[in-house]
Amino acid sequence: MNIKDKTVSDSKTIMTEMIMPNDTNPLGNLMGGNLMRWMDIAAGVCAAKHAEAHVVTAAVDHVSFDLPIKLGNVITITAQITRAFNSSMEVYVEVQVAEITGANPRKSNHAYFSFVALNESNLKPTKVHKISPQNKIEWDRYNAATRRRELRLVLSGRLKPEEAKEIKEIFSN
Numbered sequence: 001m002n003i004k005d006k007t008v009s010d011s012k013t014i015m016t017e018m019i020m021p022n023d024t025n026p027l028g029n030l031m032g033g034n035l036m037r038w039m040d041i042a043a044g045v046c047a048a049k050h051a052e053a054h055v056v057t058a059a060v061d062h063v064s065f066d067l068p069i070k071l072g073n074v075i076t077i078t079a080q081i082t083r084a085f086n087s088s089m090e091v092y093v094e095v096q097v098a099e100i101t102g103a104n105p106r107k108s109n110h111a112y113f114s115f116v117a118l119n120e121s122n123l124k125p126t127k128v129h130k131i132s133p134q135n136k137i138e139w140d141r142y143n144a145a146t147r148r149r150e151l152r153l154v155l156s157g158r159l160k161p162e163e164a165k166e167i168k169e170i171f172s173n
């Protein structure tokens with residue numbers, strides 16, 4: 001495969017769902033686990049499109065549930081790659097909720113998902129395209145992605161705290 005740079009918009013993925021009775025908890029709000037499943041699907045489609053390969057979810061960080069989402073609301077989940085490393089990619093997922101009429105749109109959630117691309121023949125991690133940011137928001141997410149990566153690798157025991165250079169710099173300044 002030709003590993004050329006790709007843009008965020010090459011793989012941007014948007015998913016819409018209407019909240020039905022089966023999606024809710026006893027209070028009539030969307031169950032958090034159902035929302036996380038949809039976020040994982042949207043982010044996975046985005047990552048697979050970027051990688052042009054099968055991907056697996058390696059980590060999920062910073063999921064917050066800021067607003068209750070009600071039966072009959074419509075949610076729009078937008079997934080965008082922030083940065084690609086060697087075989088792994090970070091995907092920013094944002095959820096907007098609105099009435100069925102489109103009225104009162106507001107942000108309800110966001111999270112960062114990490115995916116690893118796998119080679120189809122041996123199911124081992126495989127190299128992915130780099131990201132070429134095109135505007136300030138994309139550059140900001142791209143630059144901050146290395147800090148988030150260090151933090152999640154330290155927390156998962158894959159990186160020694162003393163090797164986390166960017167995080168160390170934040171705390172020493």
Ligand SMILES: CC(C)(COP(=O)(O)OP(=O)(O)OC[C@H]1O[C@@H](n2cnc3c(N)ncnc32)[C@H](O)[C@@H]1OP(=O)(O)O)[C@@H](O)C(=O)NCCC(=O)NCCS
Pocket residue numbers: 056057058059085086087088089114116125152153156158
């Ligand atoms: C994710 C997985 C493929 C990593 O495999 P591995 O043999 O540990 O691979 P490596 O150590 O070579 O790491 C490969 C990449 O994964 C990244 N990675 C591994 N664990 C990670 C974690 N917890 N968080 C973020 N990235 C992680 C590494 O940083 C590396 O990224 P890079 O290539 O961009 O530098 C493996 O752990 C796996 O298959 N996990 C299960 C995935 C799954 O089934 N998900 C669905 C769960 S319901």
